[in-house]
Amino acid sequence: MQKSKDSPKQPGKEIGKRPIAELVEDYFLFLDLWENALNGLKLCTKELKREDLGEVHRQRWLALGKRYGHQRDKWAKRLRDICIELAPPSPATTYHIRRLAAELVVPHIKPTLRRLRLAAAECKLLLNGVEIVVPRLNEHQYDALRTMLEWRAFSLSTRATGAKLLAKINRSRPTRLASKVMPQLVTGGLASSKRGGGGGYWLTEKGRRLAERLKE
Secondary structure (H helix, E strand, C coil): CCCCCCCCCCCCCEECCEEHHHHHHHHHHHHHHHHHHHHHHHHHHHHHCCCCCCHHHHHHHHHHHHHHHHHHHHHHHHHHHHHHHHCCCCCCCCHHHHHHHHHCCCCCCCCCHHHHHHHHHHHHHHCCCCCCCCCCCCHHHHHHHHHHHHCCCCCHHHCECHHHHHHHHHHHCCCCCHHHHHHHHHHCCCEEEECCCCCEEEECHHHHHHHHHHHC
16 A cells, blocks of 8 residues: 555654654754753853953953854754754644744744754654653763864774863863763763773764764
């Protein structure tokens, strides 16, 4: 029996060129990163209102706020592109996905967290109950993945040392938690490691694929 062209797509089938499950996984990944950037902007705004803030620190918070703003807009664009791919002809369960796909084309319109979360709920409906595991990354982990990809740390022979990675992460976003970033990536299966002399970190195949998707 020939299937109707209007029959709903199942998880694993493609919308355009990519499987639905991969698009939905990317949506949740970029939504997490967008929220991280938004929270970073809120923190910068709060710090810049302090009356006792010196000029040096003020300039640092301004620079960091600019960076978070750039990241927020970058992830919003990625979310828009995913919504454009996900929005099927049927309006029944994808109202917010289609709204985001249309609104985010206009440069001055910024997505709201409520709209993004409503679209996320619609993304889950497209999976028809199939569960997916989405890696949750903070900005420090994103920096580490991007750095290892740039340095082509793909095996033990091309590993990146922990000291160099942590120095790079701390230069971009100083944090006391930097020492926990790499172990978390290893636990999540995104990086491999070797301790001791000649040790370091490198991307697993899973981590490399994720880093390349983040870079696109």
